Amino acid sequence: MKTQYDILIIGSGAGGGTLAYKLADSGKKILVLERGGYIPTEKENWESEAVFGAQKYMTEELWLDKDNKTFRPGQHYNVGGNTKVYGAALFRMRESDYNEVIHHNGISPKWPISYTDLKPYYLEAEKLYNVHGERGTDPTEPSEESPYPLPPLPNEPRIQEVFDDLKAYGLHPFPCPIGVDLEKEKQARAPYVLDRFDGFPDPTEHKSDAHVNALRKALEHENVTLMINAKVTKLITDPSGTEVKEVHAEHEGDLLRLKADLVVLSCGAINSAALLLKSANDKCPNGLANSSDMVGRNYMFHTNSALMAISKEPNSTKFGKTFAMNDYYLNSGDADFDFPLGHIQMLGKSDEGQIKAQSPVPAPGFTFEWIAKHAVDFWLATEDLPQMGNRITLQNGQIKITYSHSNVESHDRLKKKLKSALEHSSKFSHFFPRNVYFSKDMGISAVAHQNGTVRFGDNPKSSTLDIYCRSHDIKNLFVVDGSFFVSSSAVNPSLTIIANALRVGDYIKNEIL
Numbered sequence: 001m002k003t004q005y006d007i008l009i010i011g012s013g014a015g016g017g018t019l020a021y022k023l024a025d026s027g028k029k030i031l032v033l034e035r036g037g038y039i040p041t042e043k044e045n046w047e048s049e050a051v052f053g054a055q056k057y058m059t060e061e062l063w064l065d066k067d068n069k070t071f072r073p074g075q076h077y078n079v080g081g082n083t084k085v086y087g088a089a090l091f092r093m094r095e096s097d098y099n100e101v102i103h104h105n106g107i108s109p110k111w112p113i114s115y116t117d118l119k120p121y122y123l124e125a126e127k128l129y130n131v132h133g134e135r136g137t138d139p140t141e142p143s144e145e146s147p148y149p150l151p152p153l154p155n156e157p158r159i160q161e162v163f164d165d166l167k168a169y170g171l172h173p174f175p176c177p178i179g180v181d182l183e184k185e186k187q188a189r190a191p192y193v194l195d196r197f198d199g200f201p202d203p204t205e206h207k208s209d210a211h212v213n214a215l216r217k218a219l220e221h222e223n224v225t226l227m228i229n230a231k232v233t234k235l236i237t238d239p240s241g242t243e244v245k246e247v248h249a250e251h252e253g254d255l256l257r258l259k260a261d262l263v264v265l266s267c268g269a270i271n272s273a274a275l276l277l278k279s280a281n282d283k284c285p286n287g288l289a290n291s292s293d294m295v296g297r298n299y300m301f302h303t304n305s306a307l308m309a310i311s312k313e314p315n316s317t318k319f320g321k322t323f324a325m326n327d328y329y330l331n332s333g334d335a336d337f338d339f340p341l342g343h344i345q346m347l348g349k350s351d352e353g354q355i356k357a358q359s360p361v362p363a364p365g366f367t368f369e370w371i372a373k374h375a376v377d378f379w380l381a382t383e384d385l386p387q388m389g390n391r392i393t394l395q396n397g398q399i400k401i402t403y404s405h406s407n408v409e410s411h412d413r414l415k416k417k418l419k420s421a422l423e424h425s426s427k428f429s430h431f432f433p434r435n436v437y438f439s440k441d442m443g444i445s446a447v448a449h450q451n452g453t454v455r456f457g458d459n460p461k462s463s464t465l466d467i468y469c470r471s472h473d474i475k476n477l478f479v480v481d482g483s484f485f486v487s488s489s490a491v492n493p494s495l496t497i498i499a500n501a502l503r504v505g506d507y508i509k510n511e512i513l
């Protein structure tokens, strides 16, 4: 078996899969190492009981919280990474997110690059991932002259009513940018009805993900190879600790020792930090690329919650994730609270199995079936601030997350704002006679939006990576998953991870290869 490559990419998710796509036409020998296999195409893909109840596609790994209590993280190890189950809401960060922003609980720091640096790559990313949307409808959206590659997804009737009610209340709902390929139907295929999306793998492969939209295209090139079920266990450096010489991976019971001129880590923010820490050696006793002691620190994942608003009238929507609101993104609008609150987005329509799995006890007087039929689902996210003490460490080889939330009051206010807006609608007062809401805040196992653990920056003392996501300490090591984030913003992270991987890919092609 071949063991020498030009480039090794570790992880095939949003960052790694996209980078493989970008570098594929370089002609360089590229190996993508992915610890998981393919998610099987099977009927359980779209069954809530299997996906949310049995958590069939999640890892069975157990991690530790700050009190050393074990928990099972919402982490997916498979080709395409977490994008295989994500909701494909593909947002650009706001221009202000690249600057310092003062929040209730502290400062969201400035990024070492500006929105302008990522702007062309955001557009490239939107095209690659088939994003539907409408420019000019979101008051906070960053500048862009080109339209979205595809038109906005229409609201189903009940969602359109909610949209209209919120607009009448004075808010500015806008079409949620979603990555999905509905064009396939134009080629004489049966129509595709959007339905199971957030949290579900898509057996029809209409949903845009890193496997279908990026990695598969990379693998059309002869010089690119994917090895599945290949878990990288250690990076070995030269004696000076400044170059990765070997990558060790477990594959079908064997230990592989692979070599490459360039090694790109993209295991997701938690696993990339863990792998660097695990690879400590005599020269780098605190872990690789960690002379700054920043590896694993500033872990962020959003202060977020899912909210179901229950109305008397049934909601027969199949695909509810068609609009979002940023009215409180930059500021609460309250004289006594001059801070940002966050982002509001519709969630995929919940069903009985999903609700049962996520809230085991129904509210008194309601059955799961009734709730499911009447729920309108929202997702709310507030920026999670970077904190040095929020960190990934290893305890006897096991991943440990020490974490405490930030901006909790801002998040509570965001929830109240949404509830008030819904209550104020006359239609909603009909639909919400008892104003029953169930709100579930995301705990530590909700690692979906993990970022920030291997941050980039100009200063090697306060960052791990340079502005092109190359290690300050190890010249042949790059990191392109969500770990490079300096702040989390309050929008979903994937489009920024994808756009950045395209940017880093250009840099590698133009400056290194």
Ligand SMILES: Cc1cc2nc3c(=O)[nH]c(=O)nc-3n(C[C@H](O)[C@H](O)[C@H](O)COP(=O)(O)OP(=O)(O)OC[C@H]3O[C@@H](n4cnc5c(N)ncnc54)[C@H](O)[C@@H]3O)c2cc1C
Pocket (backbone or CB within 6 Å): 010, 011, 012, 013, 014, 015, 016, 033, 034, 035, 036, 074, 076, 077, 078, 079, 080, 081, 082, 083, 084, 085, 086, 087, 088, 089, 090, 091, 198, 199, 230, 231, 232, 233, 266, 267, 268, 269, 271, 275, 448, 449, 450, 480, 481, 482, 483, 492, 493, 494, 495, 497
């Ligand atoms: C249910 C859910 C819904 C979401 N919805 C959205 C959404 O609507 N919009 C959005 O923007 N984001 C969403 N996200 C988040 C999004 O999926 C992540 O931000 C994104 O996938 C992160 O990309 P990444 O490259 O950092 O990591 P990942 O995509 O997770 O990829 C990491 C890859 O590395 C592999 N790997 C890990 N360790 C090793 C190792 N040691 N050796 C080899 N391979 C390894 C993993 O198996 C995985 O394939 C959602 C996530 C979840 C779970």
